[in-house]
Amino acid sequence: MRDPINVKKVDLSVKFCGLEFENPFILSSGPPTSNAEKIGRAFEAGWAGAVTKVLGSKPRPDPHPRIAGLHYGGKLIAIENIESVIYPLKEWLPKITELKKKYPEKILIPNLMGGADPEIWQGMIKDVQEAGADMIELNLSCPLTDEVWAVGAILGQNPDLTREATRLAKEVATVPIMVKLTPNVTDITLIAKAAERGGADAISAINTVQGLIGIDLENMEPLPSVRGISSFGGISGPAIKPISLRCVAQIAKTTKLPISGIGGISKWEDAVEFFMVGASTVQLCTSVMLRGNRMINELKDGVSSYLYKKGFGSVKEIVGCILSKLKSQENLDYSYWVLPAVDAARCTKCELCRVACQDAGYAAIKIEGDLPKIDEEKCNACGLCIQVCPHGALLLKPSLSNKSNK
Structure with missing residues (x-):
C-alpha cells in the first residue's frame, strides 16, 4: 500500500498567469457560481478558484425550465442548458470585494460578456479590477446569444472580432485576461491565435457545444420545452470530453498561451488527461451540479496519488507531456x-x-x-x-x- 505521507508531498499548487493557485481545480462559470454564497462555500470546500456566472452591463433573464438531460445506460452523460441570464455587473462589484476580503488566498475570476462597444468592455474591466478581481475571463463563447446584441460566440466565432475584443481588454487591464473560446467553429486554432495576437494572457476552452438534446415524443416538443418551444442550447457533461480534449490539444500545439481546460471533466482521471494535453488548470461545472462541492477532495486525492505512483512531484511536470505523440494520420506506423x-x-x-x-x-x-x-x-x-x-x-x-x- 502506498505511503499516504509521501503522497501528500506531491505539490498540487500551480502558477497560472503569474497567480498562485493552491491546486489546479477551478469552478467554471455556471450555476455553482451564480452567487457569492455558493462561491464562498466552494472556497471553504477546497476549490482554488472560481469563475463567476456571466456578468454584464445589459442583464438578461432566464427561461423556465432551462435544463434537459441525455441518459445512456441509466447514466446522465450530457446536459443541455438554454440559460441566457446575464447578471448585473454593478450588483456583483461589492460581492467581489467581499469575497476577496474573506478569501484572499483564493483566485476570483469574473466572467464578463460585452458587445462590440469598446467603452462597455473597458468600463466593465476597470470596475471588476477596482473591486478586487484576480483575473478576468472574457466570454467570447456563450452559444446562447442573439444577433440583436452581438455578444458571446458571435464575437468568438470571428478571428478579427476576437482579436479586437482582446486588444480592447488589454488596453485597460491590470490583471491577466483569459479568453474563453467556443468549440462551435470550424478551426478553434484560428480563434486561439487571434486571441494571442490580441494580447491574451491565457485561454480557457471550451464553452458548451451547441446542440439539441432531444425531443419529447409524447408531446412532440423540443427539449427543454418552454410552453412547447425551445432553442438550440449548450451541451455539457461527460459526452463532450473528447471534443474538449481535442480542442485543448490543438490550442496547446499552436499557441504559447497557458490553458485552463474545460468540458466533460467529472473525475480525477479526466483532469489528468487535460493536463497531459496542455492544460495547466481545469474548470468544472456540470459535474459539480450533479455531485456537489464534495468532489474536490476526490479530485485532489486522485491526482496526488497518480502523480506519486508515476514518480512526479507536481502537476506542471505532466502538462503537455503527450502532445508530441499527437501526429497527423500519415505519420502513424x-x-x-x-x-x-x-x-x-x-x-x-x-x-x-x-x-x-x-x-x-x-x-x-x-x-x-x-x-x-x-x-x-x-x-x-x-x-x-x-x-x-x-x-x-x-x-x-x-x-x-x-x-x-x-
Missing part, C-alpha cells in the same frame, strides 16, 4: 499490428464481441467451448471487440505478423 487476446477468467460468455464483429467487423470471432476464439486470418485488428466487451475480457496485444496491407 501502418506496419504495427495487434490482435485480440481472450482472458477466459473475465469472459461471461455474453457473445457481444461475436455479434459486433459479425455485423460490423470482419466476422473473425466464433464461439468454441463457450469462449470467443479469434480467427487471425480474418481479424483486421480494428479494436471494436475490445470496446464492446463490458468486462475487459479482450485485450489487444502486439503481433509478430504484419497484415497492415490486408
Whole structure:
C-alpha cells in the first residue's frame, strides 16, 4: 500500500498567469457560481478558484425550465442548458470585494460578456479590477446569444472580432485576461491565435457545444420545452470530453498561451488527461451540479496519488507531456499490428464481441467451448471487440505478423 505521507508531498499548487493557485481545480462559470454564497462555500470546500456566472452591463433573464438531460445506460452523460441570464455587473462589484476580503488566498475570476462597444468592455474591466478581481475571463463563447446584441460566440466565432475584443481588454487591464473560446467553429486554432495576437494572457476552452438534446415524443416538443418551444442550447457533461480534449490539444500545439481546460471533466482521471494535453488548470461545472462541492477532495486525492505512483512531484511536470505523440494520420506506423487476446477468467460468455464483429467487423470471432476464439486470418485488428466487451475480457496485444496491407 502506498505511503499516504509521501503522497501528500506531491505539490498540487500551480502558477497560472503569474497567480498562485493552491491546486489546479477551478469552478467554471455556471450555476455553482451564480452567487457569492455558493462561491464562498466552494472556497471553504477546497476549490482554488472560481469563475463567476456571466456578468454584464445589459442583464438578461432566464427561461423556465432551462435544463434537459441525455441518459445512456441509466447514466446522465450530457446536459443541455438554454440559460441566457446575464447578471448585473454593478450588483456583483461589492460581492467581489467581499469575497476577496474573506478569501484572499483564493483566485476570483469574473466572467464578463460585452458587445462590440469598446467603452462597455473597458468600463466593465476597470470596475471588476477596482473591486478586487484576480483575473478576468472574457466570454467570447456563450452559444446562447442573439444577433440583436452581438455578444458571446458571435464575437468568438470571428478571428478579427476576437482579436479586437482582446486588444480592447488589454488596453485597460491590470490583471491577466483569459479568453474563453467556443468549440462551435470550424478551426478553434484560428480563434486561439487571434486571441494571442490580441494580447491574451491565457485561454480557457471550451464553452458548451451547441446542440439539441432531444425531443419529447409524447408531446412532440423540443427539449427543454418552454410552453412547447425551445432553442438550440449548450451541451455539457461527460459526452463532450473528447471534443474538449481535442480542442485543448490543438490550442496547446499552436499557441504559447497557458490553458485552463474545460468540458466533460467529472473525475480525477479526466483532469489528468487535460493536463497531459496542455492544460495547466481545469474548470468544472456540470459535474459539480450533479455531485456537489464534495468532489474536490476526490479530485485532489486522485491526482496526488497518480502523480506519486508515476514518480512526479507536481502537476506542471505532466502538462503537455503527450502532445508530441499527437501526429497527423500519415505519420502513424501502418506496419504495427495487434490482435485480440481472450482472458477466459473475465469472459461471461455474453457473445457481444461475436455479434459486433459479425455485423460490423470482419466476422473473425466464433464461439468454441463457450469462449470467443479469434480467427487471425480474418481479424483486421480494428479494436471494436475490445470496446464492446463490458468486462475487459479482450485485450489487444502486439503481433509478430504484419497484415497492415490486408
